[in-house]
Amino acid sequence: MSGHPGPQAALPALLGAGDGGGAWLSVTTGESEAAVFRSADAARYAKCVPAADAAGLEAERDRAAWLHDQGVPGPRVLEWHSGDAGACLVTSAVSGVPADQVPAADLRASWERIADAVRGLHEVPVEQCPFRGGLDGTVAMARDVVARDAVNPRFLPVEQRHTPPAELLARLLPQVARRRDQEAADMVVCHGDLCLPNIILDPETLEVAGFIDLGRLGLADRHADLALLLANARETWQDEEQALAADAAFEERYGIALDHDRLTFYLHLDPLTWG
Secondary structure, X not given: OOEEOOOOOOHHHXXXXXXXXXOEEEEOOOOOOOEEEEEOOOOEEEEEEOHHHHHHHHHHHHHHHHHHHOOOOOOXXXXXXXXXXXXXXEEEOOOOEEHHHOOHHHHHHHHHHHHHHHHHHHOOOHHHXXXXXXXXXXXXXXXXXXXXXXXXXXXXXXXXXXXXXXXXXXXXXXHHHHHHHHHHHOXXXXXXXXXXHHEEEOOOOOOEEEEOOOOOOEEEEHHHHHHHHHHHHOOOOOOHHHHHHHHHHXXXXXXXXXXXXXXXXXXXXXXXXXX
């Protein structure tokens, strides 16, 4: 990730993070509304939010700590601070490069390793996971974002950007009962926002160094994760032929036959939940 000193560079220290003597750089990448900072030595990240959003950041803290305890690679929780001024989560940096920032050839070289890492995440025993993700919660988020007219059209598929979000949601709702049954039969520990920027690769070996941005981690249908990953990777593949070959390679390595109707459902639902 890239960053530069900004007007909020003192915010982690103001919220109690760090030793007070280290510089923080404001990170400019990512879609999060939180203020994100990197330590000058690139060893730590600090995510800071106003007090009204502290509960959400606390949930991310708990998920990151839990996933680390399961042996899945990702950030370690180093510090937590909260008070009237807001909250700040400090984690270790996952060293490497986000998978959306490597060329197509390197992504293809790492693709089976990504499939292995995602399968490893999805194979964490569901009975050990205390966090719900799940369809009902996702639909509730979509209803809220749509009702507030807060859907970001940039997140929608190009062909849907001129359709009212309420109509897009209405198209999906008749499927919810069937998708709920499928989820119950195929529930795994999902990342919740499994796009390439949240998968960090070792630039030398192209192994997966870890998963980041874990605020939506929880039990859900595996297709909710796979829909985002495969669709986001299409932005790197050079053409549709390469994309279809990559999908087939992922499916073979991951080890199940993908349900493309479910992939489409979750791909169309997710953009309605961010607002």
